[in-house]
Amino acid sequence: MENVKTVDELMEKLNSLADEMSGKKKTPSAVELRKAENYRRAFWEHMHTGLPENDLKEGSDGSGGYLVPDEYETKLVQALEEQNILRKLGHVFPTTRKIKIPIVLGEGNATWMPENAPYRVSDIDFGQVEISAHKLAARLLVSDELLEDSAVDLESLITELFKAEMNDAEEAAFFTGDGNGKPLGLVYQTPVGTETEEAGKISMDDILDLIYSVTKPFRDKSVLVMSERTYWDLRKIRVHNGRYVWNPDLQKDGYDTLFGYRVYTTKNLPDPESGARPVLFGYFDYYWIGDRGKRVIKRLVERYADHGQVGYLVSQRVDAKLVFPEAIKALEVR
Numbered sequence: 265m266e267n268v269k270t271v272d273e274l275m276e277k278l279n280s281l282a283d284e285m286s287g288k289k290k291t292p293s294a295v296e297l298r299k300a301e302n303y304r305r306a307f308w309e310h311m312h313t314g315l316p317e318n319d320l321k322e323g324s325d326g327s328g329g330y331l332v333p334d335e336y337e338t339k340l341v342q343a344l345e346e347q348n349i350l351r352k353l354g355h356v357f358p359t360t361r362k363i364k365i366p367i368v369l370g371e372g373n374a375t376w377m378p379e380n381a382p383y384r385v386s387d388i389d390f391g392q393v394e395i396s397a398h399k400l401a402a403r404l405l406v407s408d409e410l411l412e413d414s415a416v417d418l419e420s421l422i423t424e425l426f427k428a429e430m431n432d433a434e435e436a437a438f439f440t441g442d443g444n445g446k447p448l449g450l451v452y453q454t455p456v457g458t459e460t461e462e463a464g465k466i467s468m469d470d471i472l473d474l475i476y477s478v479t480k481p482f483r484d485k486s487v488l489v490m491s492e493r494t495y496w497d498l499r500k501i502r503v504h505n506g507r508y509v510w511n512p513d514l515q516k517d518g519y520d521t522l523f524g525y526r527v528y529t530t531k532n533l534p535d536p537e538s539g540a541r542p543v544l545f546g547y548f549d550y551y552w553i554g555d556r557g558k559r560v561i562k563r564l565v566e567r568y569a570d571h572g573q574v575g576y577l578v579s580q581r582v583d584a585k586l587v588f589p590e591a592i593k594a595l596e597v598r
Contacts, residue, residue, distance in 0.1 A: 304333040311418055311576070312411055314565055329562035329577070336419065337558050343426045349489060349528050350438045350450070353548035354584070359556050364392045365587050397556035397581035398437075398446050402429040404576040411574060422561065422578060430578070438553070438584050439532040450551060451533070451541045453586040457593025464597060466494055466536045466543070468501060468509055474545050474595045475523060482547040482591045487526045491533035491542040498522075536597050546592030556581035 306317035323331040345351045440449040457477030520527040534540040564575035
């Protein structure tokens with residue numbers, strides 16, 4: 265077996281294979297854990313000093329960058345999920361290549377039939393969506409003096425870069441991206457559930473019409489996602505005696521709800537202007553986000569040497585698609 269040098273390593277390999285064949289969940293072996301720890305140590309040593317490390321060979325991306333250690337990969341993904349609404353609500357999964365997902369474009373109709381009658385051909389139409397990978401990168405500059413300080417927490421600096429820049433750019437593309445070198449935004453994939461009654465203005469009736477444009481199986485698990493300006497406008501609506509129509513009970517629910525549905529806000533949906541789609545409602549688990557491989561960090565020295573700085577280029581590859589269009593509907597402003 266490859267890379268087996270001792271009897272103990274051979275036994276670990278055989279036990280691991282036996283567990284896989286029996287359907288048991290694989291747990292990291294002592295050898296795998298040791299290799300992972302060696303890689304983690306070598307990775308951050310290289311990021312601090314730039315010195316080459318033999319333990320990093322397996323993690324090279326072929327262009328001077330290295331795959332981040334597994335434990336740190338988890339931390340970066342968690343940093344994205346803390347602020348990215350669609351990573352919280354959608355279905356996130358790893359990909360290793362371009363994948364094509366079959367989708368239902370039309371609805372079939374069940375029919376009552378007499379005994380021995382021929383089966384009616386269903387009118388269901390099928391299509392497919394393709395999840396590819398688009399590269400997103402951000403740059404961090406660190407002074408030589410800061411790196412020479414052994415107390416500097418480079419891991420936290422890069423994590424904060426992910427939160428501040430990668431998250432914002434990723435969520436913006438997920439909602440309104442034009443599909444040119446980035447994911448196609450959800451507002452362009454989502455069918456219109458209803459239009460507003462008034463031009464350039466959203467009412468509570470419009471929100472109700474949007475909610476009931478989604479069929480019950482999805483509606484029972486749905487949430488509202490709206491732009492910050494839309495949220496602001498709706499919260500200011502009052503009845504004749506001056507009381508606000510929308511008075512969410514935050515103490516009871518712990519979060520905003522409207523008509524019983526949880527509300528999320530984002531700056532990455534448009535303002536309620538004519539032709540815009542500032543509110544989405546539905547079951548977002550059918551919005552699939554494909555992470556291609558692992559995040560990569562590249563250490564850049566020569567480019568910034570004259571300024572006494574070291575650059576770190578953090579990149580990821582990702583795409584996202586709505587795989588069942590009927591699950592989410594948009595409110596379009598007339």
